Amino acid sequence: MATGSDRIAWVDYAKGICIIMVVMMHSTLGVQEATGEPSWMGALVAFAKPFRMPDFFLISGLFLARVIDRPWRRYLDTKVVHFAYFYVLWVTIQFVVKSHHFIEDGLAGALEAYALAYIQPFSTLWFIYLLPIFFVVSKLTRGVSPLIVWPLAAALQIAGVDTGSIVIDEFCARFVYFYSGYVFAAFFFRFADTVQQHPREAAALLLAWAVFEALMVFGGVSELPVVNLGLGFLGALAVISSGVLLWRLDLADFVRYAGENSIVIYLAFFLPMAATRILLLKFAPGLDTGLVSLIVTAMGVVTPLILHRVVRDTAFSFLFKRPDWAKLDPTPVSPPAKAS
Structure with a gap:
């Protein structure tokens, strides 16, 4: 195939x-x-x-087993620095394109909004902001049994965490799918x-699934x-x-x-x-x-x-x-x- x-x-x-x-x-x-x-x-x-997003994260985790045991330097290069480069580049491009939204706030306000994009992911780019976090967490928990990690990840999704932080909330909502793709x-x-x-x-x-999905x-x-x-899992299948x-x-x-x-x-x-x-x-x-x-x-x-x-x-x-x-x-x- x-x-x-x-x-x-x-x-x-x-x-x-x-x-x-x-x-x-x-x-x-x-x-x-x-x-x-x-x-x-x-x-x-x-x-x-x-x-929609559960599938994307699950598929992103499918090949993790091939690389998760790489030395940290190579792992961080391909799974963190890679996405960080594109995030910094394209958040800057998006910010410039949308700069008219920040004119009223002046230069200081615009720079503050730009800096905030590295804490609160900007616009549509939150997916590649979150992926490196998933890769690092998965490697850090490599020695922990999936019988422990998966139920905890599922519990976070079920809990519907809503703190206002995109990173925290989306991590809780999506990590179970990424981790499932891996394990x-x-x-x-x-x-x-x-x-x-x-x-x-x-x-x-x-x-049959499409009919069931529509009913739900x-x-x-x-x-x-x-x-x-x-x-989310049925949709992935x-x-x-x-x-x-x-x-x-x-x-x-x-x-x-x-x-x-x-x-x-x-x-x-x-x-x-x-x-x-x-x-x-x-x-x-x-x-x-x-x-x-x-x-x-x-x-x-x-x-x-x-x-x-x-x-x-x-x-x-x-x-x-x-x-x-x-x-x-x-x-x-x-x-x-x-x-x-």
């Missing part, structure tokens, strides 16, 4: 589904807030809410193999403790199933490509998303709100990929590729064995 040199195709498909859902959420909610009108895209966003990776890969071997049954179960969400019970945790089926049927290769470059989309989608929304609402005011949201989503996904292709062999490649000076160990690591 490999694509490219050492990538597993269904994982890229699953990541592609996740990043498209993330862009869809921000795009749709932004359009609805600007227009004051709901849309049919809003229903899709609500449907995906219980599993139960073998199960998720066996599940993907089963879907591959029984595609018709998997498609039928996927349809629109029935108003998806946010209940325990129920919300369970829906659904996304994995979807990824495997798309790969097996050789459909929607763009979704795979988006997943392969998910960090590119995540870092840069905010600007084309906002620009497209502003232009459409100004020059096509009568357009259906759902259609506007769909177009904004498409531009938010496609434009960063085009930008990446344009700059990757230029002096601006640093936007998406970490330069050697930002590495603890610039010596290239030998590539892993080819996935199959």
Whole structure:
């Protein structure tokens, strides 16, 4: 199930589904807030809410077992400094783009807001702020039995912690999924193999899940403790199933490509998303709100990929590729064995 040199195709498909859902959420909610009108895209966003970010974190933990025993220096370089570089770069870019929001506060207020972004993650970038924390916590608890760590992580999610701190609240809400991707990776890969071997049954179960998910969400019970945790894991299995089926049927290769470059989309989608929304609402005011949201989503996904292709062999490649000076160990690591 490999694509490219050492990538597993269904994982890229699953990541592609996740990043498209993330862009869809921000795009749709932004359009609805600007227009004051709901849309049919809003229903899709609500449907995906219980599993959208849990899936992303779970998939991010799937390959952790391959690297968690690396020496701390190399581990910190790839799992902390890597994301820290992109966070600092893109939080600065976002801050400059959105600087008009801080004009009234003066230079001192603007600098204070910028400094706060390193304590309270800025705008859409909280995901890559939190990932390094998850990687470090997982390595620090390497010697602790999952029978202790997993129930504690699940309890934090069920507790619905709400302190006002994005770092604390999202850690409590999401770590159980990341950690599950790590400690139960073998199960998720066996599940993907089963879907591959029984595609018709998997498609039928996927349809049944979609009906169940809709009943839970629109029935108003998806946010209940325990129920919300369970829906997150069921959604993860659904996304994995979807990824495997798309790969097996050789459909929607763009979704795979988006997943392969998910960090590119995540870092840069905010600007084309906002620009497209502003232009459409100004020059096509009568357009259906759902259609506007769909177009904004498409531009938010496609434009960063085009930008990446344009700059990757230029002096601006640093936007998406970490330069050697930002590495603890610039010596290239030998590539892993080819996935199959």
